Amino acid sequence: MADELLKVESIEKSFGKQKVLDGVSFILNKGEVKVIVGPSGTGKSTLLRCINLLNPPDKGKIYLQNKEITSLKHTLVPAVRQKIGMVFQHFALFNHLTAIDNVALGLLKVRKMNKTDAYKKAIDELNRVGLADHKDKYPAQLSGGQKQRVGIARALAMDPLLILFDEPTSALDPELIGEVLAVMQALAKDGMTMICVTHEMGFAKSVANEVIFMEKGKIIEQGLPEELFSNAKNPRTREFLSKISQLYGETGHK
Amino acid sequence: MRFIEKIIPYIPLLTKGLGITLELTILSAFFGFIGAIFLVIGMLYGNRFFKILSTGFVTLIRGTPMMVQLFLIYFGLPGIDIRLSPLTASIIAFIINSSAYQAEYLKGGFLAISKEQLEASYSIGLNKWKTIQYIIFPQALRFAIPALSNEIVYLIQYTSVAYTIGLPELFYISKNFASKTYMNIEIYVFIGIVYLILIYIVTRATEIIQKKFYIPGFDLSHLK
Numbered sequence A: 001m002a003d004e005l006l007k008v009e010s011i012e013k014s015f016g017k018q019k020v021l022d023g024v025s026f027i028l029n030k031g032e033v034k035v036i037v038g039p040s041g042t043g044k045s046t047l048l049r050c051i052n053l054l055n056p057p058d059k060g061k062i063y064l065q066n067k068e069i070t071s072l073k074h075t076l077v078p079a080v081r082q083k084i085g086m087v088f089q090h091f092a093l094f095n096h097l098t099a100i101d102n103v104a105l106g107l108l109k110v111r112k113m114n115k116t117d118a119y120k121k122a123i124d125e126l127n128r129v130g131l132a133d134h135k136d137k138y139p140a141q142l143s144g145g146q147k148q149r150v151g152i153a154r155a156l157a158m159d160p161l162l163i164l165f166d167e168p169t170s171a172l173d174p175e176l177i178g179e180v181l182a183v184m185q186a187l188a189k190d191g192m193t194m195i196c197v198t199h200e201m202g203f204a205k206s207v208a209n210e211v212i213f214m215e216k217g218k219i220i221e222q223g224l225p226e227e228l229f230s231n232a233k234n235p236r237t238r239e240f241l242s243k244i245s246q247l248y249g250e251t252g253h254k
Numbered sequence B: 001m002r003f004i005e006k007i008i009p010y011i012p013l014l015t016k017g018l019g020i021t022l023e024l025t026i027l028s029a030f031f032g033f034i035g036a037i038f039l040v041i042g043m044l045y046g047n048r049f050f051k052i053l054s055t056g057f058v059t060l061i062r063g064t065p066m067m068v069q070l071f072l073i074y075f076g077l078p079g080i081d082i083r084l085s086p087l088t089a090s091i092i093a094f095i096i097n098s099s100a101y102q103a104e105y106l107k108g109g110f111l112a113i114s115k116e117q118l119e120a121s122y123s124i125g126l127n128k129w130k131t132i133q134y135i136i137f138p139q140a141l142r143f144a145i146p147a148l149s150n151e152i153v154y155l156i157q158y159t160s161v162a163y164t165i166g167l168p169e170l171f172y173i174s175k176n177f178a179s180k181t182y183m184n185i186e187i188y189v190f191i192g193i194v195y196l197i198l199i200y201i202v203t204r205a206t207e208i209i210q211k212k213f214y215i216p217g218f219d220l221s222h223l224k
Helices: A044-051 A074-083 A099-109 A115-128 A144-157 A174-189 A201-207 A225-231 A235-248 B002-045 B048-063 B066-080 B086-111 B115-123 B128-165 B170-181 B184-212
Strands: A004-015 A018-029 A033-037 A059-064 A084-087 A162-166 A193-197 A210-215 A218-223
Touching: A004 A044, A018 A044, A018 A059, A018 A193, A018 A218, A033 A044, A033 A201, A033 A235, A044 A162, A044 A193, A074 A084, A074 B115, A084 A144, A084 B115, A099 A115, A099 A144, A099 B128, A115 A144, A144 A162, A144 A174, A144 B115, A174 A193, A174 A201, A201 A225, A201 A235, A210 A225, A210 A235, A218 A225, A218 A235, A225 A235, B002 B048, B002 B086, B002 B128, B002 B170, B002 B184, B048 B086, B066 B086, B066 B128, B086 B128, B115 B128, B128 B170, B128 B184, B170 B184
Parallel strands: A033 A193, A033 A210, A084 A162, A162 A193
Antiparallel strands: A004 A018, A004 A059, A210 A218
């Protein structure tokens, strides 16, 4: 696993006077799944937004496939974002488009595929998340879990090098979480490179190669999931992980 | 009925007046809409220069009476040797005025689109302009349909202000009729009904348009 895909090098980000990220660095290899946990307001979401340049970092560098992306001209940024998929906490589906149009939009307007090919690929991606039957429904007609799966299909359609998941299940009713996690687990097993901000410990245990614990804009501890969950060195990590395991349960969803 | 007797010879003039009212309304609504698109993009997404320019324009136009704008164009411009016919002056004044109002209505629709949807659009590689075109605009327009329809209703009625610079639109002809026949009640009730019918048609058309572009989740009818 030495095929380095993404390198984040001491990035810092402030909003006004508040420093949200304070020197975060890590390396993500191809096919790797990283899970980021930590209290709210710690900068986990901001970290993801820095990586796909929605909120470019103030300091530090990010490399994708050994090319620095943090100093690109703004006209070149969309081409980078296309390679980095993102799945949002509140799904962020385009409300005026059906499920299949949500997935096909990027193929048609960014990759300039013709209609036949774009819709063929879009239906394949919807199939992958088990929603081909719902292709003509609008977001308002889908359940939360279905919306999030469309969100995942939309990201997949662009054939990204990696996908960022920003608390993909935290806005879902408990009984809908399982279907989304199942899709994510299947992706991980297919070799998709992923960074997931999530508190789903079961998910982390079953597919993560590494768990990162963040607090106050810094990485406090990182390691294999079983190590971190059973044997964290830092007392803050232990305290936090025991709290979320009480809340979310040890087993998680399979 | 004496009124019917008197009004029959006036029918051609009234029809012409109606035509002018409609011409003025349709041109103002249409070109005002085009102008509004540029204004709202300038206000929300323009650089500093365009932001100040478009915001300043909208503030100025919405902050001064329509009559002042109309008189400035019709009576003021001859001062710098620009002489316009009442119709041209009215069309220009109403397009300018309506573009500012429509820009504000559109702005409301633009701002109603969640930031996350924009981020989602950027995240699949669409740039700012494509995001405006494919994500923001189709949704904003749907949100703005009721307000834009309201603007047309307003224009139909408010174009009657153009009678003050001698434009022979529907109200001007009616006033003319009243001063010649002294049948004030009859003609103003009659003309009121004509305006009412026009506005009923616009209201119905709006409902049809809303149905045609209906999308689940954009339904505001529960707010009625």
